[in-house]
Amino acid sequence: MTSDLGSGQSASSIFDESLGDFDNEIAGERVIIAAANQTLGGMTSQENADAAAVQQGGLDGPLDIESSESGNSSTSATAGQTQDEDSSETELDKASENTTDDQGKIKERIPDDIPMDGTGEDVIARQIREAAIQEEDPMIRAALWDEYRKHMGIKK
Amino acid sequence: MTTQSKRIQIICSLVVCFFSGLLHAKTIQYEKISLERAQIEIPEEELLDIGILLFDPNIPDEDKELIFPEIRKAEARYIPYHLKKTLQDTGFWGGVWVLPEKSEAIDLIISGRIEVSNGLDVSIRIGAWDITGKEWVNKVYSSTIAQSSYSKRRDLTQDPYQNVYNKIANDLVKIKQDLKQQQLQRINEIGDIRFAAELIPGVYKDYLSKNKKNIYEAQRLPDDEDSIMQRVYNIQEREFLLLDTLNEYYAQLYENISQPYEDWRKLSREDMITYAALKKSARTRQILGAAALIGAIVSDGDSQASSTMQQMAIYGGMEAMKSGFGKASEAKIYKESMKELGTAFDSEAEPLIIELEGQTIRLTGSAQEKFLEWRKLLKQIYTDETGFLISTPSVQ
Numbered sequence: 001m002t003s004d005l006g007s008g009q010s011a012s013s014i015f016d017e018s019l020g021d022f023d024n025e026i027a028g029e030r031v032i033i034a035a036a037n038q039t040l041g042g043m044t045s046q047e048n049a050d051a052a053a054v055q056q057g058g059l060d061g062p063l064d065i066e067s068s069e070s071g072n073s074s075t076s077a078t079a080g081q082t083q084d085e086d087s088s089e090t091e092l093d094k095a096s097e098n099t100t101d102d103q104g105k106i107k108e109r110i111p112d113d114i115p116m117d118g119t120g121e122d123v124i125a126r127q128i129r130e131a132a133i134q135e136e137d138p139m140i141r142a143a144l145w146d147e148y149r150k151h152m153g154i155k156k
Numbered sequence: 157m158t159t160q161s162k163r164i165q166i167i168c169s170l171v172v173c174f175f176s177g178l179l180h181a182k183t184i185q186y187e188k189i190s191l192e193r194a195q196i197e198i199p200e201e202e203l204l205d206i207g208i209l210l211f212d213p214n215i216p217d218e219d220k221e222l223i224f225p226e227i228r229k230a231e232a233r234y235i236p237y238h239l240k241k242t243l244q245d246t247g248f249w250g251g252v253w254v255l256p257e258k259s260e261a262i263d264l265i266i267s268g269r270i271e272v273s274n275g276l277d278v279s280i281r282i283g284a285w286d287i288t289g290k291e292w293v294n295k296v297y298s299s300t301i302a303q304s305s306y307s308k309r310r311d312l313t314q315d316p317y318q319n320v321y322n323k324i325a326n327d328l329v330k331i332k333q334d335l336k337q338q339q340l341q342r343i344n345e346i347g348d349i350r351f352a353a354e355l356i357p358g359v360y361k362d363y364l365s366k367n368k369k370n371i372y373e374a375q376r377l378p379d380d381e382d383s384i385m386q387r388v389y390n391i392q393e394r395e396f397l398l399l400d401t402l403n404e405y406y407a408q409l410y411e412n413i414s415q416p417y418e419d420w421r422k423l424s425r426e427d428m429i430t431y432a433a434l435k436k437s438a439r440t441r442q443i444l445g446a447a448a449l450i451g452a453i454v455s456d457g458d459s460q461a462s463s464t465m466q467q468m469a470i471y472g473g474m475e476a477m478k479s480g481f482g483k484a485s486e487a488k489i490y491k492e493s494m495k496e497l498g499t500a501f502d503s504e505a506e507p508l509i510i511e512l513e514g515q516t517i518r519l520t521g522s523a524q525e526k527f528l529e530w531r532k533l534l535k536q537i538y539t540d541e542t543g544f545l546i547s548t549p550s551v552q
Contacts, residue, residue, distance in 0.1 A: 011536035011537045011540055012537050012540070014533060015387065015530065015533040015537060018529055018530065018533065019390060019391075019394065019530075021526075022394055022397075022526050023394075023397070026397050026398065026401055029401050030401060030404070033404045033405070033408075036408065037408075124511075124515075
């Protein structure tokens, strides 16, 4: 005696499917948690990178002064300074190009149905968005955007 | 010397003794409780799972000074999580989870109420019951916290309140060690049946009975081939999976508030000590000052000597009272500082707790729907497989 509960499926198979659905939901939840932890970890890495950059700047400073002091004429020092300014400008140009590239990359990684400006996002949604943008693997990125949609109530 | 002069002299001596007594600080004996850890791996059948319910923050209905609701709410989540970590650290237990509500899938349930927590003193009432209904622990655990407990050079896995956690963990281990392997196994089995009876009472309710002491006893055990029981185990696994996930959220809150909470406790401890000393000093000075004044005024000696002593007593009494009022106003300043300190952490903790609550409600709400669905399906499967219809009484 096996009931089909009106769907053509037995209670036993519906039960097994339902367990599977639950497992998927929990797996999705784990992705959100991992994303949140990753974002927190990312912030720490960023802070570390900033600290390293500051430290590097501090090391570069005295070395530059030493090299200009060791120069024989004021002209060479001025030339060196000009060269530094030139290289700084080049670096700035590169940085602005990189920023434009990054923005393009971010735009590419945000699906069309997701608002670009993050309107109406809460903390969790923002963390999922950041994790999705940073994610290199397209499959995981798509799963993260699915979670984002689910969390924000966006129908695909 | 007349009786009157003697009386004034005694009062003067009292005032002098009092002031010299103030110089002697009270010595607090701090305890150091070590955590008992398993020296060998415990066999699986002797492992019990533990669920620690979120603690009762014990927030008074009316505003009570120096009890900050959001701090208490944060503690009601932080303390169970650190207790979970401590219990896991012992190696004596199976799974240990923080629970938002009671679960029939867990062998041993711990509940707690925060009585006092101000960085200096901590008192927590702990109750522990196993799934058969037997009480393991029901007592208040207290400790006075040493300044060194907040040292940045200490082992940072140890909470400043670690003594209390270790006492609870050691008590539970002691009780567990007094139980025979058979008894531990029976707790496990009754736990499984209670979980099954919760899901499908019509089938498993009769497997259990309660004795005169209201303790569950197993009347019979499910057959190894019981296919419904296998599905119950599948659901139990999902309950544990849900708890694992919820505990990830509790872990996030624990990590986020860990540092600000410790900072608050450390500063609050210092303020508590100063505040208590000032308050005590102010009260004693005022009382003794008043006593000296009254004593001097009522005395009516007529000699030059007694008159001088009377004036000295009046002067001493007034000075004592004046200094008492000074101390009282200093204590008031410290109290305000403690309030500010508490309010700052209060507002830091509040959004984190609200976020956690939202996540918990969302996750448990969705899981509850699934559990309802599984209950219905289990009933249907039972009928499909046995041909018997189930009536649905409650297990309790």
